[in-house]
Amino acid sequence: MRISFHGAAGGVTGSCHLLALNGRNILVDCGMFQGGRELHEENAGPFGFDAAAIDVLLLTHAHLDHCGRIPLLVKRGFTGEIICTAPTRDLARLVLLDSARLLEEDARRRRHHGEPDAPLYDTVEALDSLDRFGRVAEYGRPVDLGHGTAATFHDAGHILGSSSIALDVTEKGRTRRIVFSGDIGPRERPLLNPPEPPAGADVVVMESTYGDRDHRTLADTVAEFHAAIRRAHARGGNVVIPTFALERAQELLYYIRQGTASGMVPPSMQVFLDSPMAISATQLFRRHHEALKPEIATLLAGGQDPFGLPDLHFTRDASDSMALNRIRSGAVIMAGSGMCTGGRIRHHLRHNLGHRDCSIIFVGFAAEGTLARTIIDGAASVKLLGDEIPVRAHIHTINGFSAHAGRSDLVGWHQRTGRPEVTFLVHGEAKAREALAPALAPARVELPALHSVHEL
Numbered sequence: 001m002r003i004s005f006h007g008a009a010g011g012v013t014g015s016c017h018l019l020a021l022n023g024r025n026i027l028v029d030c031g032m033f034q035g036g037r038e039l040h041e042e043n044a045g046p047f048g049f050d051a052a053a054i055d056v057l058l059l060t061h062a063h064l065d066h067c068g069r070i071p072l073l074v075k076r077g078f079t080g081e082i083i084c085t086a087p088t089r090d091l092a093r094l095v096l097l098d099s100a101r102l103l104e105e106d107a108r109r110r111r112h113h114g115e116p117d118a119p120l121y122d123t124v125e126a127l128d129s130l131d132r133f134g135r136v137a138e139y140g141r142p143v144d145l146g147h148g149t150a151a152t153f154h155d156a157g158h159i160l161g162s163s164s165i166a167l168d169v170t171e172k173g174r175t176r177r178i179v180f181s182g183d184i185g186p187r188e189r190p191l192l193n194p195p196e197p198p199a200g201a202d203v204v205v206m207e208s209t210y211g212d213r214d215h216r217t218l219a220d221t222v223a224e225f226h227a228a229i230r231r232a233h234a235r236g237g238n239v240v241i242p243t244f245a246l247e248r249a250q251e252l253l254y255y256i257r258q259g260t261a262s263g264m265v266p267p268s269m270q271v272f273l274d275s276p277m278a279i280s281a282t283q284l285f286r287r288h289h290e291a292l293k294p295e296i297a298t299l300l301a302g303g304q305d306p307f308g309l310p311d312l313h314f315t316r317d318a319s320d321s322m323a324l325n326r327i328r329s330g331a332v333i334m335a336g337s338g339m340c341t342g343g344r345i346r347h348h349l350r351h352n353l354g355h356r357d358c359s360i361i362f363v364g365f366a367a368e369g370t371l372a373r374t375i376i377d378g379a380a381s382v383k384l385l386g387d388e389i390p391v392r393a394h395i396h397t398i399n400g401f402s403a404h405a406g407r408s409d410l411v412g413w414h415q416r417t418g419r420p421e422v423t424f425l426v427h428g429e430a431k432a433r434e435a436l437a438p439a440l441a442p443a444r445v446e447l448p449a450l451h452s453v454h455e456l
């Protein structure tokens with residue numbers, strides 16, 4: 001049996017791991033490398049294996065850095081079955097179609113500048129790849145992959161439908177369990193159940209994003225968020241929140257609802273979710289309430305809406321989104337992208353950033369080089385849609401929200417997998433995974449390099 005790593009090996013994006021055994025090739029995730037123009041070349045480059053030779057793709061969750069190269073895999077000859085949970089399948093559909101649209105726009109822009117460039121894949125190719133989604137996995141119920149192999153999906157508590165996957169493989173009369181963590185959520189989450197690590201692992205492939213640090217507690221972070229909204233509201237202008245569409249947007253709606261109920265947030269605010277993808281994702285939360293915490297599922301089953309607010313508006317149409325530009329005060333506007341690299345948030349920043357009574361609340365990670373990072377770092381003005389806009393609005397940064405487990409939760413998760421012979425740390429920058437490795441003792445820990453191959 002051989003395992004090889006074709007993404008998220010030395011970085012946090014592009015997850016793609018290949019297990020070869022009994023003449024079969026099982027791929028776990030096929031994600032996009034994210035972060036800039038040079039990574040476009042990396043995505044367009046060879047996978048490091050023959051796409052046509054892959055029999056099965058197991059998908060841990062629907063984030064782009066785990067599913068984003070699926071249409072490319074299909075384009076290059078993959079004809080096997082994609083297996084994931086039902087919420088992951090539905091979210092991946094949203095994510096892949098959105099990704100194709102963005103890739104097409106990007107290619108159009110490049111052509112406009114005289115650079116001939118085809119998109120990595122287009123909408124038709126993304127739609128084609130959806131045909132490869134086959135059986136749906138339920139948490140805790142093994143899925144037979146044939147040839148002495150079965151996969152069991154376990155709740156990873158990271159985003160709706162996210163999974164860790166235990167592969168039980170029998171080779172030459174010996175059965176072993178290989179566990180892929182996927183992305184692991186923190187134990188404290190408002191909507192999702194805590195992660196359930198698969199036990200009895202012989203080999204573990206594990207994420208290490210926050211292997212070097214713990215987060216602030218959730219209660220402190222929510223209190224900080226409520227206080228930021230209160231202060232922003234008192235200032236009189238609008239509140240703009242750049243947000244990721246999956247999970248974070250739904251969590252923020254839930255926190256605002258909680259805050260209104262407890263009096264920590266003024267009830268009179270108009271709240272706008274200005275993101276078609278976040279709106280669709282919110283509908284999927286309602287459809288898949290079996291994947292949510294029991295108390296949230298009970299609310300939904302009882303006809304109550306955990307995301308409902310008295311003055312909440314979902315603005316799907318571009319014309320409704322543009323109408324928000326005329327509102328001068330009292331509105332909370334949530335829009336993507338979370339790092340302000342594109343999307344409707346740029347229009348809202350253009351109309352609000354220059355006003356002293358407005359506030360911008362950043363609630364997520366902002367990578368170097370992104371517009372969000374530039375504003376957080378204190379730029380006096382930023383270029384937005386062709387105009388130089390002075391930064392006069394009040395800037396809040398809230399760091400405690402995370403869809404990833406902090407160091408202590410990662411160590412606890414690993415302990416519950418048993419006593420693996422070897423643990424491969426992936427999905428982490430060098431600093432994070434090097435810091436996590438000694439904390440997993442006595443396990444033998446490997447830090448695989450991109451495209452490295454390891455005999456098991």
Ligand code: ZN
Nearest residue numbers: 061063158183
């Ligand atoms: Zn993820």
